[in-house]
Every structure is written in structure tokens, then in C-alpha cells.
Amino acid sequence: MKQPRYSIRSAVFSFFSRRRQSLAGLGPFLALESGQALSALGTAMTSFALIVWSYQQQGSALRSALLSVCSYAPYVALSLFAGALCDRWDKRRTMLVCDALAALGTLTALALLQAGRLALWHLYALNAFGGLMNAFQSPASSAAASLLAPREQYQRVGAVQSFSNSLIAILSPALATALLAFGGLRLVMIADLSTFAAAFLSLLLFIRIPRLPETGEKQDLRGSVKAGLVWLWGHLGVLHLILFLAAINLTASMYNAALPAMVLSRPAGGETALGLINACAGLANVAGSVIVFWAPQPKSRVRVVCNALLVSMGTENLLLALGRSGPVWYLGALLGWLAIPLMNANMNALLRSHIPLEMQGRVYAARNALQFFTIPLGYLLGGFLVDGVFEPLTASLGPSSPLIRLLGPGKGSGAALLFLLLWLLGLLTCLLFRKDRQIWALDLQTEESDGRSPQKPTP
Numbered sequence: 001m002k003q004p005r006y007s008i009r010s011a012v013f014s015f016f017s018r019r020r021q022s023l024a025g026l027g028p029f030l031a032l033e034s035g036q037a038l039s040a041l042g043t044a045m046t047s048f049a050l051i052v053w054s055y056q057q058q059g060s061a062l063r064s065a066l067l068s069v070c071s072y073a074p075y076v077a078l079s080l081f082a083g084a085l086c087d088r089w090d091k092r093r094t095m096l097v098c099d100a101l102a103a104l105g106t107l108t109a110l111a112l113l114q115a116g117r118l119a120l121w122h123l124y125a126l127n128a129f130g131g132l133m134n135a136f137q138s139p140a141s142s143a144a145a146s147l148l149a150p151r152e153q154y155q156r157v158g159a160v161q162s163f164s165n166s167l168i169a170i171l172s173p174a175l176a177t178a179l180l181a182f183g184g185l186r187l188v189m190i191a192d193l194s195t196f197a198a199a200f201l202s203l204l205l206f207i208r209i210p211r212l213p214e215t216g217e218k219q220d221l222r223g224s225v226k227a228g229l230v231w232l233w234g235h236l237g238v239l240h241l242i243l244f245l246a247a248i249n250l251t252a253s254m255y256n257a258a259l260p261a262m263v264l265s266r267p268a269g270g271e272t273a274l275g276l277i278n279a280c281a282g283l284a285n286v287a288g289s290v291i292v293f294w295a296p297q298p299k300s301r302v303r304v305v306c307n308a309l310l311v312s313m314g315t316e317n318l319l320l321a322l323g324r325s326g327p328v329w330y331l332g333a334l335l336g337w338l339a340i341p342l343m344n345a346n347m348n349a350l351l352r353s354h355i356p357l358e359m360q361g362r363v364y365a366a367r368n369a370l371q372f373f374t375i376p377l378g379y380l381l382g383g384f385l386v387d388g389v390f391e392p393l394t395a396s397l398g399p400s401s402p403l404i405r406l407l408g409p410g411k412g413s414g415a416a417l418l419f420l421l422l423w424l425l426g427l428l429t430c431l432l433f434r435k436d437r438q439i440w441a442l443d444l445q446t447e448e449s450d451g452r453s454p455q456k457p458t459p
Contacts, residue, residue: 042195044172062383083365084224158345163289170282173275228362253378262415288341313426390414
């Protein structure tokens with residue numbers, strides 16, 4: 001019997017047909033995400049430029065880190081109330097108002113710069129205002145993504161968001177450095193405002209976010225906040241997963257506070273090296289995002305989250321601590337960030353699958369308060385440890401000291417010492433939470449909710 005022959009054309013058609021089916025239902029979400037990513041690119045460019053500008057003005061890791069502290073402090077403090085309000089408010093309108101007010105802050109900074117009056121305390125105040133707006137925008141955006149994408153596409157939603165963040169990480173330092181060289185901080189802010197305008201018009205004119213049906217339940221603000229916290233307390237697997245990420249965020253924010261101080265101070269460092277480290281992290285994120293986008297659903301999302309963080313915490317900080325030149329730092333960034341999209345996509349899929357849609361604003365806000373409160377603490381602690389402890393310590397040691405031989409002499413060696421300690425802290429955190437049975441139980445609950453035959457997860 002003659003066997004059928006398939007042409008290259010039919011094989012290609014079949015391949016793209018399968019790919020098109022895998023994107024089913026994602027169109028509205030992709031439209032929203034593209035606009036928000038464009039606006040986030042402009043914001044990230046300004047943030048990078050301001051960190052470089054402030055460190056060049058003050059030469060202090062702590063004062064530069066305070067820019068991020070001011071962004072996160074109001075975000076964390078008001079997240080609980082903001083999420084409760086966002087569950088009541090129209091998601092699209094909330095995002096439009098918050099984005100517009102945040103852009104007004106950038107416009108104010110630009111006006112101060114033009115007048116020659118821009119000072120560091122102005123940036124602290126404006127970053128705090130931006131963090132306040134983000135406290136409302138973030139839960140609204142998270143809930144909007146869940147409303148626009150079908151449940152079976154939640155893993156790809158996380159992958160697309162990781163991909164967007166990766167492109168931003170790659171492009172923002174390179175574009176900010178180029179714009180700083182060509183037109184200074186003023187040109188970076190103008191670019192930020194331009195990306196906001198494009199994203200704002202896209203959301204205003206072309207995107208419609210469906211409303212949830214009325215449940216008939218009416219709660220005051222206090223009751224709504226309490227409902228989000230009570231839901232978390234009744235779902236210990238989700239709560240413990242959030243606390244795991246809170247501990248990781250403490251390490252990560254100390255890393256972020258110390259990185260500019262080390263790279264800008266080292267002989268082989270500088271603005272270009274700092275930008276290339278961020279770009280390498282972005283490239284690794286892009287690669288990881290592509291992998292997770294096309295990858296099938298794993299048998300255990302919890303195992304992916306734990307292993308991805310273990311790989312990340314066990315590589316980058318060690319290479320940053322021991323490296324003396326750009327190539328070693330770039331390799332650390334690549335290894336440290338390759339698995340992060342796998343972690344983010346699977347963690348977001350776990351959260352979206354377990355948190356009811358009508359509760360997501362309140363629960364995500366509670367999540368933000370618990371998971372992100374360690375970030376301003378980490379920035380403060382990292383900046384203080386570099387300026388007040390480790391840099392003076394390494395400066396007091398002679399060139400024959402074993403620690404100086406290991407980390408290198410001169411300014412920046414104190415930050416390298418902090419990276420070495422962060423490597424140990426990150427590994428211990430991952431190994432500790434890997435033993436948490438409440439987190440592993442999330443895999444079992446996900447299988448039951450999806451109608452699959454549950455299998456007992458093993459740590």
C-alpha cells in the first residue's frame with residue numbers, strides 16, 4: 001500500500017496552525033500588555049538614569065537606594081486599601097487615571113530640571129508619588145489580565161509578562177545610557193513621557209476590559225481589606241508561597257542597592273558595564289520567557305518555582321562577588337536570570353488558578369503588602385551595609401588580607417563582600433522553603449481544580 005507523502009508546505013502549515021491555536025483567546029490581553037510594556041520601558045529608562053545621576057552626585061549607595069525605597073514604601077503601605085478599592089472600581093479607568101498622574105510626576109521633574117532646581121529630595125518625593133499611583137495601578141492591571149485571558153492560557157500570560165519585562169531590562173539601560181550621552185537627563189524624561197502618551201491612548205481608545213457580574217455583596221473598605229487577608233489566612237499554601245517570595249525579595253533588593261555601588265566603583269566598571277549587566281539579565285529573561293511560553297504545563301509548578309530560584313540564588317551573587325571584570329559579571333547575570341521567567345510564569349499561574357476572580361484585587365493587594373514589604377527594607381539594609389559596614393571594613397584591611405585577595409582591593413570590595421553573603425542567604429532561603437509542605441500542596445489542589453487525577457507531590 002502506498003504511503004501518503006507530506007510536503008514541506010503542509011508541514012509548515014500544520015506547524016503555524018498549532019502555534020495559532022496556542023495563542024487562542026490572548027488577543028485582548030496582548031493588546032493591553034503591549035501598551036503597558038511600552039509605558040514601563042519609559043519609566044525604567046528614567047529610573048536607570050536617575051540612579052546613575054544620583055550616585056554621580058552623591059557617591060553614596062544608601063542615598064541612591066533611597067530612590068527605590070521611596071517608590072516602594074507607599075506602594076506597600078497602601079496596597080491593602082488600594083486593592084480593596086480596585087475590586088470596586090472600573091479596572092480600565094483606574095489604570096488610566098493612575099498612569100496619567102504618574103506621568104504628571106515625571107513632567108514635574110522635567111520642569112524642575114529645566115529650571116535648574118532639580119534636587120535629590122525632589123526625586124524622593126516624586127518617586128513616593130509614583131509608588132502611590134502604582135499601589136492602585138498594579139492590582140487593577142493584574143485583575144485586568146485575568147479578565148482578558150482564558151484560564152488555560154495563564155501560563156502564557158505569565159510568560160508574555162516575563163518577556164515584556166525582559167525586553168525592558170535589555171532596552172532601558174542601553175537606551176537610557178545613549179540618551180544620557182546625547183541629551184542628558186532631560187531627553188530621557190521626554191522619551192518617558194512619549195511612551196506614556198502612546199500607551200495611554202492605546203488603552204483609552206482600543207481596549208475594553210470586561211466587568212465582573214455584580215455579586216450583591218456590599219462591604220465597607222475595612223471589610224474588603226479584611227476579606228483579602230482572611231482569604232489568605234485560609235489558604236496557607238498561597239500565603240507560604242508569598243512569604244517565600246518576600247524572603248527572596250529581601251535578598252534581591254539588597255542586591256539592587258549594592259550593584260551600582262560596586263560596578264560604578266570598580267576599575268573595570270562604569271555606566272557601560274552597569275548597563276551591560278542589566279542587558280545580559282534582560283537577554284537571559286528573554287530566552288527563559290520564550291522557553292516557558294512554548295513549554296507544556298509542568299507536572300509540578302511548585303518544583304519549577306523552587307528549582308528556578310535555587311539556580312538563580314546560587315549563581316549570580318557568587319560570580320558578582322568574586323568577579324573582577326565585565327565578562328564574569330555578565331555571565332553571572334545570564335545564569336542568574338535565565339530561570340526567573342520559569343519561576344514567575346508558574347508562580348503567577350498558581351496564584352491566578354487559586355484566587356477567585358472576584359477576590360483578585362483584594363488578595364493581590366494583600367499579596368503585594370506581604371511580598372513586597374521586604375523590598376524597601378532590603379534597599380535600606382543593602383545601602384547601609386555597603387556605606388556603613390563593608391566598605392569601611394574592607395578599606396581597613398591591608399592588600400595581603402585573604403578577604404582582599406579574594407574580593408579585590410579598592411572601593412567596591414565592600415559591596416562584593418555583601419554579594420558573597422547574599423549568595424549564602426539566598427541558598428539558605430530556597431532550601432528552607434523547599435521543605436514547606438503547604439506550598440507543595442498547591443500542586444495537588446491545582447490538579448483537582450483542573451479535573452485531573454491528583455498525584456501526591458514530593459518535595
